[in-house]
Amino acid sequence: MKYTEEGFADRVFHLHLRLTGDNDELYFRDYLCNHPEDAENYQLLKLSLWKKFEYNRDAYTDAKGDFIKRCTDLAHLAYGDRYATRTRETD
Secondary structure (H helix, E strand, O other): OEEEOOEEEOOOOOOOOOOOOOOHHHHHHHHHHHOHHHHHHHHHHHHHHHOOOOOOHHHHHHHHHHHHHHHHHHHHHHHOOOOOOOOOOOO
16 A cells, blocks of 8 residues: 555556656666665665655655765766757758
8 A cells, every 4th residue: 555645545656757858867777777885775765764754755755865866966977968869850
């Protein structure tokens, strides 16, 4: 069961939408895949926040923010324009 604004629900769906060119989630994923120590630290951070923010998803997300930003910034430096959007030239 997952907690929602209306209480507990059997089924909950999380949609991740982003603007074209906003690929920070991909950079973060790639960084963690290539840096297992930081991936483990992220897991430990999430576990440490679980009970504290079990019923407050926004606060849980905010509490992870500094860690995610640090890793994402490092990923951008390391991977450059890996996910740059390419545009087609038109006549």
